[in-house]
Amino acid sequence: MVPPPQRFPPELKSPLQISAAQSYGGPARPQESPPRVQEKARRPSPGHGPRGPIKAAMFSEVSAPREGSSSLLLCRPGSEDPEPSVFDRVQPAYSPCAERFKLGERSFNRQYAHIYATRLMQMSPLLTERAQQKWGADVRVRKLCDLQMGEQCCIVGTLFKHMELQPSILKEISEEHNLLPQPPRTKYISESDELILEDELQRIKLEGNIDVEKFVTGSVIAIYGAEKNDGKFTVEDFCTADLPPQTPRTTLSSDRFVLLLSGLGLGGSHADSMLALQLLVDMVTGQLGDQGEQSGAATISRVLLAGNLLSQSTQDKDASTKAKYLTKKTQAGTVDAMRLLDEMLMQLVASVPVDVMPGQYDPTNYTLPQQPLHHCMFPLSSTYPTLQLASNPHQATLDGVRILGTSGQNVKDIQKYSSMDSHLEILENTLRLRHLAPTAPDTLGCYPFYLKDPFILEECPHVYFSGNAPSYQAKRITGADGQEVLLVAIPEFSSTQTACLVNLRTLECEPIRFSSFSAGDDEESEMNISH
């Protein structure tokens, strides 16, 4: 049994707390819905919203302040409710699909050609089928070695984008060029980029009706056109593998929410978001607001932290370059930051199941798939069974809703090597290409797989997210076979103080923003739920 953390002075014990710890292994408590409170506070009628009678789908509606609630909030406790009201948190059926991205033995004695070969082996039957669906069943699908001049046909292969500005280690160390290392840029594209299609044996340059700046190296596509005189292939049309098949999700009876959060940036020099983070923790554990808001917070069934839990400034590069005797006594920046994270997580896991994914600046391996953070770094919170340490591309099923996503490294890499800027657009693009990270292993670090490429999407998720976006974006898309996917670009919490709430019943997402004011203002910090 876990004692709920005391946040108020003892004489003003908060009577309303959400405790999920009791439902995990403690003695079974009967469902306690405070009868007195229900009579008093009139629940908002399941809505006559602007679109007519709708069920409360938005979190803000579920936890809307009730009439007369202000008096409830500030009244003295104890006289009306003899027992503290505890809202039991909803518990969805959770099953992680962890084996896909876990690495067992790690052998780096392999070249990366194997990933590309398996990628093509896995995707070419799918693409052949799509090509036949799009351009007719009698379209000729040829290998590059069997191409004939002027013949309209379809070819399937991996794209390679030749970019002049792409940093090349060979150019850097070549003595005849006498070049200094190139400074890092935001985008490495230029007008002179060329697209080349490679299949198992040959490669051919592409020109024509294809937008060079939208594609990145490593995407597998099918192209329809003809080879012209000069040895280049003229593209008339192309198609991607598009969305994979989706198992339909079960309809839920009540609203259940998942809180998506990323980019906490703990241990950084700016502590602006610490108060907002504490507000978030308090809101989720039900220690903020009146009963309406607390019962609303009880519908948050899971919290998912999508990467960059530590700030970039904890990655101390000087320690690796300085002499050992200078750095012996200094502690790494990550030690204090991890302690902060552990303490924050302990508050959360006492009340709600949490999935923790590592990100770019977190202490785990650099290459994708990033392995889960080790539980020895969480001495306080790893004693709770509700803490789930997950890998970087993370996949899980919550009540029949498949959730898949990354901490954002794949999206940022594609952003550098293509003309797309919006994280959501890139996310949709990767879904249509049916591949989580097409630029791996070319520009994104990746483990040398040989058996299968685990980044190929075999089943369509219902919620597809990527973390550490500069701003919040969400969209619902529909596939050709009726698949429905909610795309979410989770904003970075350290700069935007915004988290996302996904309703598992309706697949809608809304942002939740915790704004706090600096010490100079007289107003107290407030929490506003805006959408």
Add this chain to the structure above:
Amino acid sequence: MITYKLIIRQKPKCKDIEHNCDQVSRSAMTAKRAGLITDSYKVVKRSRREEKREKRAPSPPQKDAEPRPLTARDKELQELRQFDLDWRYGPCTGISRLQRWERAALHGLNPPQEIRDMLLSADTDPDYTHCLWSDYPL
């Protein structure tokens, strides 16, 4: 009168040639004294012919004997090498032949079952398990 003598001393391949070399040098000197160059030419031709004969001498036994038949092991290794070089199953370096076979089977490329049987029967022999390029660095 100044005479320039070019003396060619070769590393002797066998005793006869050594003898001939000395003869060459000696006859060169004698030719200059005698004035007949055909003496030295004769010697060279003779030594060449003798060399050819000597070279040809061991060759007839080779032509007569048949090429050694490939043993069963050699045939199997040859088949495995052909499996390595087959482009349909992807790159062969860095992974064992059995792993490559399993990968091909997983992706539905139908690799021949005999290869798998061969690999499983000789799983301790590195010539069987490792690919053609396993001696070379990554």
